[in-house]
Amino acid sequence: MLKSVLLSITLFCCSIVFAQDEFEQSLDSLQTLDDVNLFFQKNKKVKGKVIVFNEEKHKTRMATDILKMSVGAKKYDKDNPQRTYFKIIEKNEIPYYKVSCVYLDGTKHSLKDINIIRNQVISKYKEGYEFSNLAKQYSMDSSAKQGGDLGWFTNGDLHPDFEIPIIEGNYSVGDIFTIDIPETQSYYVVLMTQNRKLIKESKVLKVTMPRK
Template sequence: MFKFLLSTLIFLSVSIVFAQDNFEKSLDSVQTLDDVTIFFEKNKKAKGKVIVFNKVKHHTRMAEAIFGMRVGAKKSFSDAPQKTYYKVIEKYKIPYYKVSVVFLDGNKKSIDEINAIRKKVMAKYREGYMFTDLASQYSMDETAKRGGDMGWFKEGDLHPEFEKPIVNGNYVADDIFTIDIPEIKAYYVVVMTQEQQLIDEVKVLKVTEPRK
């Protein structure tokens, strides 16, 4: 009886190690985003997704460790009772933009009222008023609470008609200008708070090893 139990235990241990080896080999084969799809088709019990780490937005120890890894490298974290792997799929730099705005709602004000407010905001800014104060006073959406700050964004994150003049306008920090999006009745005064920056990003496959 003891020999049978011992044999069974050894068999189970070997099976688990073999399964772990197969899982890691399958994970090692992942080199591209297309490979990620194939990986999950072969490992249906595995739970995971591709996530993006941004050098400006993410400052955790884990993010620092991942930015230090080469493409194709993987790192495991022991999240009991299951192990979680992070594998670097892509590393690249991408242009990001940072602006602050005064948003004016065309559903609530006429175009004449909007233009009068924008003229006043731009004049006060050029006189030396802080744009954060002007946004807090005049902006008509939640950005007013942040002094107009839109945060860092990349092309494709926001409405294309909002992004277009920012991406293509060759503006420098502290430049002030207007943007109109009549089809959604959105009107803006915009200040470039920082010039375009190329920011490091990493695409990582985060996957938890399936339970045995």
């Protein structure tokens, strides 16, 4: 009886190891995002998604480790209750931009009044006022609480009519300018707070081995 039980346990453990090895081998075969999409189509029960780790936005130990890894490398998350892996699919350096702004709502002010306010903001900034304080005083959206700071963004993160003048403009740190988006009645005073920066990003497949 005892031998039968031990044999059953041994066979069970071997099946788990085999399934684990097979699972890891399937991960090793994934090289592109197209491979990942096909993998999920064939493995409906597998839970997973592609996530992006950015060296400026993600400062955890996990993110730091992943950003150091090369394309194709895997990381096993031993702290996760399920068997969870991270597989590096792509690594890139993406141009990012950083600005602060004062937003003025064209549905609440006339364009004439908006231009008066914008001229006041620009004049006060050039006189030595902190832009963050001006944003808290004048800006009409939630960014006012952060002193107008929008954080790092890249092409496609924000409204294109806001991004394009910043991305294509030859601006340097400290330059202040205006942006108009009549389509949404959005009007801005924008301060360049950082020069364009290439930031490392890793696209990573996070996948969890299903329970048996």
